Amino acid sequence: MITRRNFLAAAGLASLSAAGLTACSGGSAGGDAKGAANLEVIWWGADDRAAITNSILAMYGKKYPGNTAKGQFLPFGDYFNKLNTLAASNSLPDIIQLNLPNLAAYVKNGLLLDLGDVDLGDYAKASLETGKIDGKLYGINFGYQYLTVMYNTELVTKSGLAVPKDPADWNAWGDFGVELAKKLGNGVYGMSDNSAESNTWASWLTSRGKGLFSTDGKLAHDEGDAVAWYQYWSGLRDRGAIAPGAESQTYVSNGGAAVDPLTTGKSVISMSPIVQFQGYQKVNKVPLGLAPCPTGPSGRGEVNAFFGWGISSKTKNPQAAKDFLNLWFTDPGAFKELGLDRAIPASKKQLDTVSQGATGAIKTMLGFMDSYTISPASQPASPPSIGSKVQDSLTRAAEAVLAKKLSPEQAGAQYFSEIKAAAGE
Amino acid sequence: MSSSLVRSAGEQVEVPTPGTADLARPPEGAAMNKKGKSGKAGYLFLTPWIIGCVCLTLGPIIASLYFSFTDYSLLASPHWVGLKNYSDMFHDKRYWASVIVTVKYVFIGVPIKLGIALLIAILLKDGMRHMSVYRAIYYVPSLLGGSVAIAILWRQIFGDPGIFQSFLALFGIESQGWLTSPATSLNTLIVLEAWQFGSPMLIFLAGLRQMPQDLYDSAAVDGAGPLRKFWNVTFPLLTPILFFNLVLQMIGSFQAFTPSFIISSGTGGPVDSTLFYTLYLYIQGFGNLQMGYASAMAWVLLVVVGAITGLLFFTAKYWVFYGDSR
Numbered sequence: 001m002i003t004r005r006n007f008l009a010a011a012g013l014a015s016l017s018a019a020g021l022t023a024c025s026g027g028s029a030g031g032d033a034k035g036a037a038n039l040e041v042i043w044w045g046a047d048d049r050a051a052i053t054n055s056i057l058a059m060y061g062k063k064y065p066g067n068t069a070k071g072q073f074l075p076f077g078d079y080f081n082k083l084n085t086l087a088a089s090n091s092l093p094d095i096i097q098l099n100l101p102n103l104a105a106y107v108k109n110g111l112l113l114d115l116g117d118v119d120l121g122d123y124a125k126a127s128l129e130t131g132k133i134d135g136k137l138y139g140i141n142f143g144y145q146y147l148t149v150m151y152n153t154e155l156v157t158k159s160g161l162a163v164p165k166d167p168a169d170w171n172a173w174g175d176f177g178v179e180l181a182k183k184l185g186n187g188v189y190g191m192s193d194n195s196a197e198s199n200t201w202a203s204w205l206t207s208r209g210k211g212l213f214s215t216d217g218k219l220a221h222d223e224g225d226a227v228a229w230y231q232y233w234s235g236l237r238d239r240g241a242i243a244p245g246a247e248s249q250t251y252v253s254n255g256g257a258a259v260d261p262l263t264t265g266k267s268v269i270s271m272s273p274i275v276q277f278q279g280y281q282k283v284n285k286v287p288l289g290l291a292p293c294p295t296g297p298s299g300r301g302e303v304n305a306f307f308g309w310g311i312s313s314k315t316k317n318p319q320a321a322k323d324f325l326n327l328w329f330t331d332p333g334a335f336k337e338l339g340l341d342r343a344i345p346a347s348k349k350q351l352d353t354v355s356q357g358a359t360g361a362i363k364t365m366l367g368f369m370d371s372y373t374i375s376p377a378s379q380p381a382s383p384p385s386i387g388s389k390v391q392d393s394l395t396r397a398a399e400a401v402l403a404k405k406l407s408p409e410q411a412g413a414q415y416f417s418e419i420k421a422a423a424g425e
Numbered sequence: 426m427s428s429s430l431v432r433s434a435g436e437q438v439e440v441p442t443p444g445t446a447d448l449a450r451p452p453e454g455a456a457m458n459k460k461g462k463s464g465k466a467g468y469l470f471l472t473p474w475i476i477g478c479v480c481l482t483l484g485p486i487i488a489s490l491y492f493s494f495t496d497y498s499l500l501a502s503p504h505w506v507g508l509k510n511y512s513d514m515f516h517d518k519r520y521w522a523s524v525i526v527t528v529k530y531v532f533i534g535v536p537i538k539l540g541i542a543l544l545i546a547i548l549l550k551d552g553m554r555h556m557s558v559y560r561a562i563y564y565v566p567s568l569l570g571g572s573v574a575i576a577i578l579w580r581q582i583f584g585d586p587g588i589f590q591s592f593l594a595l596f597g598i599e600s601q602g603w604l605t606s607p608a609t610s611l612n613t614l615i616v617l618e619a620w621q622f623g624s625p626m627l628i629f630l631a632g633l634r635q636m637p638q639d640l641y642d643s644a645a646v647d648g649a650g651p652l653r654k655f656w657n658v659t660f661p662l663l664t665p666i667l668f669f670n671l672v673l674q675m676i677g678s679f680q681a682f683t684p685s686f687i688i689s690s691g692t693g694g695p696v697d698s699t700l701f702y703t704l705y706l707y708i709q710g711f712g713n714l715q716m717g718y719a720s721a722m723a724w725v726l727l728v729v730v731g732a733i734t735g736l737l738f739f740t741a742k743y744w745v746f747y748g749d750s751r
Contacts, residue, residue, distance in 0.1 A: 084500065084714060087499065088500065088716075109500040249585065249606065250585050253692065388713070392692070399696045403607045403696050405607070
């Protein structure tokens with residue numbers, strides 16, 4: 001028989017665990033014994049990247065006998081939650097992979113080491129700019145990252161149309177998408193819906209002479225840019241260039257090669273940072289082609305966003321960690337392993353090593369890069385309070401437009417008001 | 426995460442059955458006399474649990490109360506901001522979106538789940554062949570329910586393209602992704618919740634099988650049919666168990682996290698349609714580095730769940746029939 005009190009305790013305890021939700025746990029940092037350094041390295045990515053990275057960690061162990069480097073990796077979606085928790089519990093690994101939205105927050109909280117004295121061989125100085133905060137180098141960029149247009153070569157041939165000649169602006173690519181959809185029909189659309197893709201958004205802004213943020217951490221775009229952005233994609237949807245709401249939802253919400261309509265054969269064109277080309281080619285059955293990113297009133301929207309290594313300021317082995325970065329960015333053996341996994345190399349020697357005997361996707365990428373000179377502008381770091389909010393707000397507003405819950409104008413306003421609040425402006 | 430904690434806590438609670446609790450309870454005087462001696466040994470045996478409770482549960486709970494009044498960001502040390510986090514919630518549109526999603530989930534999901542649980546329990550009440558097999562089968566979803574694997578399975582079934590979509594297509598029914606459309610995504614999660622009716626079902630079943638037969642006999646003598654017996658005998662005697670299930674399930678549903686976290690890839694999308702309160706709390710704390718705000722959210726949840734539980738207890742005297750009441 002239940003009396004009024006005999007389960008109050010159980011119910012009370014159960015509800016109390018709500019307050020315990022924000023509890024977190026710690027890990028352990030690498031230690032050293034008698035001068036030997038045991039480095040810990042953490043990154044996000046898939047199994048392929050882990051295999052590449054682990055073999056370079058093994059190289060480090062061979063080059064510096066007695067030292068070891070041990071790696072751990074997570075999917076991108078879980079990575080920063082884990083890393084932030086490690087940082088909070090003072091147990092960051094020695095070497096950590098970071099990206100632009102999070103770099104400034106780590107620097108401002110004193111979590112990263114100044115890397116000004118790391119020997120980087122012939123690494124191009126231009127690519128280092130994006131890893132600098134207040135003039136000091138806190139992150140070493142893996143190399144160049146910039147947006148490209150990828151297309152299904154077989155479907156383009158089938159349509160009988162020609163890919164727009166570089167330089168082609170956003171409207172030229174949009175018109176091409178409309179034509180493709182008309183010629184191909186049968187539920188095949190011209191373009192994938194990139195209205196929630198933050199790299200494409202940054203490139204769009206750059207081509208308009210704007211940017212996400214300025215070097216002093218202020219917003220470098222306005223509501224009008226965001227409204228124009230959502231209008232661009234809505235216009236293409238209305239003209240039949242991209243799939244209507246429901247069909248685009250999965251890709252808009254989640255992004256990535258696996259669910260991109262390009263991969264599923266439902267679209268001919270998609271836009272993505274060039275480093276993702278290998279991943280796209282791996283899941284696409286047909287050969288993909290590459291074209292430079294669209295241009296705008298201020299030229300090509302090439303922008304190099306930080307994605308690279310940083311070293312924890314709490315590391316017990318700063319020199320060993322710097323030696324590891326030196327190996328990563330200058331060792332011919334490491335160049336061979338790395339290929340084009342994380343970036344287009346900023347070192348001529350590295351690029352030459354990768355070019356030797358290149359086949360498949362790497363050959364396509366190298367051929368594309370030969371076709372014109374790249375000079376991406378460096379994307380300034382986001383203010384510390386931003387984190388993943390650009391991507392979050394961009395996605396939610398894009399989802400709302402797709403679901404017809406917001407007009408492009410309302411979506412632009414919602415995105416901008418959220419980013420403005422997050423940036424504290 | 427939290428939901429599985431609660432669920433397992435609920436399952437460990439001794440199943441109350443009408444008519445047995447009074448017999449099991451020792452006379453109060455005897456317990457008092459022995460208290461002095463057995464007390465110390467009891468606490469000694471409890472020590473591991475007490476240490477765990479203080480360090481791993483009470484400690485973080487108290488810390489979170491402090492953090493809720495600070496601007497703690499995980500990366501930097503906290504600064505006192507008073508009630509700012511609490512007042513910010515009133516102006517945060519996403520916060521209210523998460524409240525609405527959670528309230529819908531609880532107030533639609535829990536009644537459906539309990540309704541199904543009671544119905545199946547009634548069907549299983551009278552002994553039938555292979556009864557234990559049926560009971561086990563119905564209970565399986567509850568065992569798996571809080572797990573990540575089942576949420577992933579759900580995503581495969583109701584995603585876009587998904588198994589359910591292909592199944593409907595066999596009959597010529599065109600449907601959108603059930604989880605990728607904001608109009609249907611929350612309902613799909615409610616179905617997932619209702620599907621895990623096994624645990625309240627077992628508790629109902631235990632209650633049903635303990636019903637005193639003499640009351641049914643009397644009712645039969647008075648000419649009561651099956652419906653009348655259910656409504657005038659079974660249901661009143663079952664209300665304490667219904668109340669018990671209602672409180673536990675409601676608390677569990679308010680804290681639901683895993684289904685939305687896995688199925689929406691941690692975003693609560695599309696268009697915040699599956700943004701559970703706890704998921705938004707997690708996004709704010711670990712994604713947006715606003716641990717102070719997240720802690721304040723956790724405390725508001727605690728107070729609200731406590732208040733609703735209190736309200737249920739208050740209303741209980743009007744509809745719950747205890748065997749010991751007169």
